[in-house]
Amino acid sequence: MDFLKTTEQSSHYNNLENMSASELLTHINNEDKTVAVAVEKAIPQIEAIVKEIVSKLKTGGRLFYIGAGTSGRLGILDASECPPTFGVTHELVMGLIAGGDTAIRKAVENAEDDTNQGWKDLLAYNINSNDVVIGIAASGTTPYVIGALKEANKSGVTTGCITMNENSPLHLTAKYPIVAVVGPEFVTGSSRMKAGTAQKLILNMISTSTMVLLGKVKGNKMVDMKLSNDKLVDRAKRMVMENLNVSLEEATILIEKHGNVRNVLEKYKA
Numbered sequence: 001m002d003f004l005k006t007t008e009q010s011s012h013y014n015n016l017e018n019m020s021a022s023e024l025l026t027h028i029n030n031e032d033k034t035v036a037v038a039v040e041k042a043i044p045q046i047e048a049i050v051k052e053i054v055s056k057l058k059t060g061g062r063l064f065y066i067g068a069g070t071s072g073r074l075g076i077l078d079a080s081e082c083p084p085t086f087g088v089t090h091e092l093v094m095g096l097i098a099g100g101d102t103a104i105r106k107a108v109e110n111a112e113d114d115t116n117q118g119w120k121d122l123l124a125y126n127i128n129s130n131d132v133v134i135g136i137a138a139s140g141t142t143p144y145v146i147g148a149l150k151e152a153n154k155s156g157v158t159t160g161c162i163t164m165n166e167n168s169p170l171h172l173t174a175k176y177p178i179v180a181v182v183g184p185e186f187v188t189g190s191s192r193m194k195a196g197t198a199q200k201l202i203l204n205m206i207s208t209s210t211m212v213l214l215g216k217v218k219g220n221k222m223v224d225m226k227l228s229n230d231k232l233v234d235r236a237k238r239m240v241m242e243n244l245n246v247s248l249e250e251a252t253i254l255i256e257k258h259g260n261v262r263n264v265l266e267k268y269k270a
Contacts, residue, residue: 003167007138007191009184031186035197038180046205049160049176053132054213060130065095067136068112068144070192072097075136078203086216087224096121098144118148129156138195140168149173162202164195178202223262236261244268
């Protein structure tokens with residue numbers, strides 16, 4: 001199939017170095033406004049994989065994100081926010097990046113070009129057919145990611161992807177592809193910009209909708225959040241006050257006694 005790498009096409013803008021700060025910011029913002037529209041078009045694809053993820057997680061499976069560079073970092077960010085937000089274990093949603101933990105802060109030379117390492121990294125977690133692996137690559141051509149998904153397919157592991165290039169190798173490899181075509185970047189080829197924004201939006205949609213469907217949200221509140229800092233403890237108290245119509249002092253006692261909002265509400269809410 002024909003493959004046009006839109007993420008590498010020339011920017012719609014030129015002579016950036018001659019623009020004022022105001023012009024640069026306005027043009028970047030105008031490009032960013034198009035991202036949500038591109039993501040909206042991919043909602044049916046996102047829905048398909050969310051349903052699969054929920055089904056797998058309900059039967060003991062796990063969700064893995066795997067990527068390189070910006071894509072890998074965004075996957076790790078989304079995975080790392082699931083435990084404090086939804087009270088799940090750190091093993092339920094995990095992010096892997098080409099080059100390992102060092103690559104989270106600093107680029108690891110040639111790490112994304114290894115076609116075998118991605119699958120090796122997944123094997124370290126005893127990846128199996130109960131799990132879901134989502135490969136993230138704006139270009140859709142990252143060998144580290146494609147190689148991992150190819151081996152996952154062979155092993156009966158459910159695969160998905162988030163990419164910005166239709167008919168790219170990654171798109172054609174994943175069983176549940178998500179393709180959001182955001183077009184050329186403001187700075188040609190800088191896929192940390194619109195492509196990265198689209199990836200972040202999609203990851204938010206996947207993890208949040210999955211956790212809601214797994215019952216980790218009540219009403220619109222994060223009742224399972226881990227009370228790991230003063231802000232979250234204060235939020236928990238206010239949630240208890242609102243739901244049970246009790247004073248701050250009573251809410252404080254209940255949170256300290258039962259550990260989180262869900263436990264309090266399940267015990268005391270009529």
